Amino acid sequence: MSRxxxxxxxxxxxxxxxxxxxxRALQGISVAVEQGDFLAVTGPSGSGKSTLLHxxxxxxxxxxxxxxxxxxNLAEMxxxxxxxxxxxxxxxxxxxxxxxxxLTALENVELxxxxxxxxxxxxxxxxxxxxxxxxxxxRLRHRPSELSGGQLQRVAIxxxxxxxxxxxxxxxxxxxxxxxxxxxxxxxFRDLNATGTTLVVATHDLEFAEGARRRIEVVDGRIEG
Amino acid sequence: MLALNSIxxxxxxxxxxxxxxxxxxxxxxxxxxxxxxxxGIQRSFSEVLESVGYELRLSPRGTLPFDTEAxxxxxxxxxxxxxxxxxxxxxxxxxxxxxxxxxxxxESPGPRASRQTLALGLDTDEEGLYxxxxxxxxxxxxILIDPALAALLDTRPGDRLRLxxxxxxxxxxxxxxxxxxxxxxxxxATRRDMxxxxxxxxxxxxxxxxxxxxxxxxxxxxxxxxxxxxxAITAATDRVEVVTLAGIAEQVDERLSYFRQLAAILASVSLxxxxxxxxxxxxxxxxxxxGVIAALRAIGVSRRRIVGDLTAESAVLCGVGGGLxxxxxxxxxxxxxxxxxxxxxxxxxxxxxxxxxGTLAAAYGLVVAAGVVAGLLPALRxxxxxxxxxxxxxxx
Numbered sequence: 001m002s003r004x005x006x007x008x009x010x011x012x013x014x015x016x017x018x019x020x021x022x023x024r025a026l027q028g029i030s031v032a033v034e035q036g037d038f039l040a041v042t043g044p045s046g047s048g049k050s051t052l053l054h055x056x057x058x059x060x061x062x063x064x065x066x067x068x069x070x071x072x073n074l075a076e077m078x079x080x081x082x083x084x085x086x087x088x089x090x091x092x093x094x095x096x097x098x099x100x101x102x103l104t105a106l107e108n109v110e111l112x113x114x115x116x117x118x119x120x121x122x123x124x125x126x127x128x129x130x131x132x133x134x135x136x137x138x139r140l141r142h143r144p145s146e147l148s149g150g151q152l153q154r155v156a157i158x159x160x161x162x163x164x165x166x167x168x169x170x171x172x173x174x175x176x177x178x179x180x181x182x183x184x185x186x187x188x189f190r191d192l193n194a195t196g197t198t199l200v201v202a203t204h205d206l207e208f209a210e211g212a213r214r215r216i217e218v219v220d221g222r223i224e225g
Numbered sequence: 226m227l228a229l230n231s232i233x234x235x236x237x238x239x240x241x242x243x244x245x246x247x248x249x250x251x252x253x254x255x256x257x258x259x260x261x262x263x264x265g266i267q268r269s270f271s272e273v274l275e276s277v278g279y280e281l282r283l284s285p286r287g288t289l290p291f292d293t294e295a296x297x298x299x300x301x302x303x304x305x306x307x308x309x310x311x312x313x314x315x316x317x318x319x320x321x322x323x324x325x326x327x328x329x330x331x332e333s334p335g336p337r338a339s340r341q342t343l344a345l346g347l348d349t350d351e352e353g354l355y356x357x358x359x360x361x362x363x364x365x366x367x368i369l370i371d372p373a374l375a376a377l378l379d380t381r382p383g384d385r386l387r388l389x390x391x392x393x394x395x396x397x398x399x400x401x402x403x404x405x406x407x408x409x410x411x412x413x414a415t416r417r418d419m420x421x422x423x424x425x426x427x428x429x430x431x432x433x434x435x436x437x438x439x440x441x442x443x444x445x446x447x448x449x450x451x452x453x454x455x456x457a458i459t460a461a462t463d464r465v466e467v468v469t470l471a472g473i474a475e476q477v478d479e480r481l482s483y484f485r486q487l488a489a490i491l492a493s494v495s496l497x498x499x500x501x502x503x504x505x506x507x508x509x510x511x512x513x514x515x516g517v518i519a520a521l522r523a524i525g526v527s528r529r530r531i532v533g534d535l536t537a538e539s540a541v542l543c544g545v546g547g548g549l550x551x552x553x554x555x556x557x558x559x560x561x562x563x564x565x566x567x568x569x570x571x572x573x574x575x576x577x578x579x580x581x582x583g584t585l586a587a588a589y590g591l592v593v594a595a596g597v598v599a600g601l602l603p604a605l606r607x608x609x610x611x612x613x614x615x616x617x618x619x620x621x
Contacts, residue, residue, distance in 0.1 A: 050616070059523050060613045080527060087525025094616075098520030102233035103226060111226045115526040159524075 004035035006167045006198050007056050012065035014051050014221075025051040027221040028065070033167065033200055038193040040212035041202040048221040049202035050171050056200055057090045057169045058082040070166060087116055091160025093170035097152045099144045099159075105131060105151075106140040109158045116163060130158040134188055150181030157188060161197070168192070170201045174208055186211045227521065227534035231510065232541055245506050246546045249592065252499035253550020256492050257588035258558055258578065263488035265579035267478045273412060273574050274470045277353045279317070279442035280451045281458070282473060283307070283465040296320070296437040297465055304441070310457045312449030318438035319354065320346035320428050325389040326370075326421065328378045329402060340377055343420040344388075345411070346428030346438075353412075353442065355422060360407015363423055368403035374419035375408050382407050390432050401431055413572045441465075484577075499546075499592050503539045504599035510538055511603040518607050519615030528608045532601065535608075539600025540593065547592040551585050 014026040026048045033039055033056065041049045054060035055067050058074045061082075067074045070089065074082060086092070099108045106127050113123035131140055134154040144152055153173055160168050170189070174182035186208050193199050193213070201212060209215050217224040235242045283303075285295040297303060300318045307316045327339040345354060355369065360382040363369045368386060370378075380386060388401045403423060414420045429435050445454055451469040458467045468476070478485075511518070514535075521531055558578035565577045 051613075054613050054616075057523075059616075083522070083525045083527055085525070086523070090525070092520070092523050094520055094523075096516065098516050100227065100230040100517055102230040102237065107226060107229070111521070112524055112526070114226050115521075115524070115530060 006033045006035055006037070007067065007069045008032040009052075009055060009062075010066045010068075012055055012062035012067060014048075014055060014060065015063045025221055026055070026062075026218075029218075029221070029223055030065075031056075031216060031223065033198060035166075035198055036193070036196055037198050037200070038189065038213040039200045040209035040215040041200065041218060042204070042206070042209045042215060043218035043224075045204075047218045049218050051221075052218060053169045053171050053200065053202050057092060057167065058086055059092075087112060088163060089166040091157075091163065091165040091168040093153070093156050093160045093168065093173045095172035095175040097144070097156045097176075099152060099155055101144050104141050104143055105136060105147065105155045105158075108144070108155055109162050111159060112163050127158070127162055130162045131155070133161070134158045148181070149177050150184055153177060153181070153185055154188065157185070157192075161192070167198050167200065170199065170203075172203055173201060174203065174205050182208060227514075227517070227526075227531060228537035230517075231514075231535065231538035234510070235538065235541065241506070242542075245502060245542055246549065248502045249499055249543055249546025249596065250549040250553055252495045252502070253547045253588060253592045254553035254557055256495035256499070256592060257551055257554035257585060258561070259488040259492035259495065260584045260588050261554070261558055261578040261580065263485050263492065264584070266481055266484060266575060266577050267474060269574075269576040269579050270477050271470070271474045273572060274473060277412060277442065278444065279353060280445045280470060281443035281455055282468050282470070283316070283441040283443065283458075284439075284468070286464065286466045296434060296439055297441065298437050299464075300438040300441065301436050303462060303464065306462055307441075307443065307458055310454065310461055312445050312454040312457070314444045314446045316441050316443050317348060317353070318425065318441040320425060320432070320434060320437060321439040322346065322390065322428055322432045322434070324421065324431075326374065326378065327387040327389070328380055329385040329387050340374060340419060342371075342374060343414065343418045344428055345420060345422045346425040347422050348425055355409040355411045358408045358410060360405070363403075363406045365424055365427065366403055367406035367424070369406050369409050369422040371411060371414065371419040371421065372408040374421065375405070377419070380405055388431060403427070410574075412574050415567075415572060417567065496591055496595050499543070500595040500599040503542060503596040504602060506542065507535070507539050507600035508603040511535060511607045515607060515615055515618070519610075519612055519618075522608065522612040523616060531608050532604045535604035536597055536600045539596045543593045543596030547589045547596075550592065551589055554585075554588065555580060 009029055009031045012026060012029050013024065016023045016025060029052060041052055043049050051060065055062055058069055061067070061075050069085065072085070077085065100111070106124070109127035109131055110123045113126060128140060131137060134157055136151060136154055136158065139147060139151060147155065174185055177185065182205060189199055189201065190211060201208070203209050283297065285297050304316045304318065307313055322344050323341055324344040325339055325341050347354065358372055360369070375381065378386070382405050384405050385402050386405060388403060409422070411418070411420045429437065445451065451471070455467045455469055518531060522528070558580065562576060562578050
């Protein structure tokens with residue numbers, strides 16, 4: 001593993017049991033994400049993109065093979081230890097945003113800081129700064145129901161960034177957005193990457209994928225090519 | 226933060242919130258009232274007994290408390306026997322007799338100005354069975370009356386009343402008179418009794434029950450426990466039944482045991498209703514938030530924190546509903562108490578619902594605890610689901 005490697009996956013397999021059937025979502029995948037990377041993971045629905053993201057971020061563990069995050073073997077960590085690692089080192093962006101509907105944009109972004117027991121004043125400042133960075137300085141007190149799809153995704157991105165994680169994982173971040181909003185999110189990701197944020201994005205959107213620094217395609221649980 | 230979200234959602238769904246609060250309020254009120262009823266009457270009765278200042282009670286063998294027909298014959302001799310027992314300070318005999326009381330000047334006993342009532346013959350200096358409201362204890366030729374009877378007969382201290390002896394065979398006499406010495410609240414009287422008190426000798430003479438008493442009360446010397454003295458009196462005479470105050474309370478408690486059983490069942494049902502209500506609301510709320518719960522778990526928020534936050538909604542509903550329920554229970558207890566005050570055979574001073582901070586706190590605590598536990602279960606279940614499974618379910 002090179003000095004700048006954030007996460008490395010070696011020969012990882014992930015199997016699920018669905019009743020008597022064993023479903024192999026990933027088969028012997030190896031991939032490394034370096035610091036400052038902007039990796040797009042493409043592939044058809046059900047190909048294993050989300051599963052790969054979950055392994056990279058320690059949301060899930062491989063059935064076989066190894067995943068090392070900042071040098072630590074995730075399989076050897078407890079569920080809560082991996083949760084604590086994700087809270088500090090991984091930012092997650094979901095297709096459906098998953099913002100808390102009754103909280104303001106600012107409060108939603110504060111959430112990971114509150115979970116990390118950062119004091120109220122500091123978390124307010126940091127959340128406001130990140131929202132300003134994603135272009136939502138004028139929407140701090142708005143609730144999700146008062147924001148557009150693109151704005152919602154930017155709030156979700158701000159929430160992923162607020163703990164200054166080593167890696168940001170985004171699963172279909174433009175899946176619910178129109179073309180213009182998708183381009184704005186891509187622009188934001190490129191800007192973030194340009195300032196040192198390491199990104200891995202699973203996407204169907206080829207235009208989005210072409211905007212990344214590099215790209216891998218997952219088909220039937222394997223990396224193509 | 227999830228807790229804040231959940232609590233704000235309560236305002237977003239006012240109807241659901243109000244209905245839930247209403248359910249918790251009613252369940253808490255019922256639980257609280259049943260707890261008050263379950264232990265209240267026994268406690269209240271014991272307090273009334275203790276307030277009289279006597280530790281033992283003698284009654285004719287084979288009779289029940291407050292039976293006014295049977296008497297102890299030769300009470301003078303019995304008094305000497307009992308007062309010679311170690312530990313006995315004194316014995317106070319009481320004769321109970323139904324009298325017809327008329328305002329003096331009325332031609333005959335009639336509904337307008339006469340009343341059949343319970344008369345107690347007492348040694349004049351004994352005030353244990355009543356509390357003076359006006360005037361003084363009755364001396365020879367005097368009578369102390371209940372204020373409600375005084376109002377009914379339109380009489381006041383200094384007025385003269387005519388007395389007739391009543392029994393199941395009719396009323397006779399009516400030539401005897403007594404002067405009203407004052408009014409008093411009688412501790413063991415039911416609200417309908419409107420009793421009176423006369424000197425023991427006067428009532429014995431009036432009812433032709435010389436040297437008889439309906440029951441007697443015994444005051445003990447300091448440092449003597451009722452149990453051993455009771456044993457000693459029983460050994461000294463077999464003519465009477467000797468009961469301690471605790472024994473009387475037990476007898477009453479046995480007679481009213483169905484109240485306790487009913488109260489316990491209704492209290493349990495109330496608690497169950499509250500728990501089911503909160504559990505259902507919590508399960509619906511958790512189900513609505515599964516996507517957010519999955520996302521928070523994925524982000525790295527600990528399971529314990531999410532469970533705590535999700536349970537906050539139940540705690541708020543139970544806290545507010547429980548508080549309202551306690552207020553409602555106090556109002557309902559007062560209302561029911563006014564209805565049950567006419568319960569036959571029980572002294573009006575005995576309360577069915579005894580309000581105490583401990584009982585109210587217990588009811589409130591039980592409802593909040595039941596609600597929190599009921600809210601905890603769906604939250605625990607949701608956070609134990611695999612994060613990836615939840616995300617697969619929530620993400621297209």
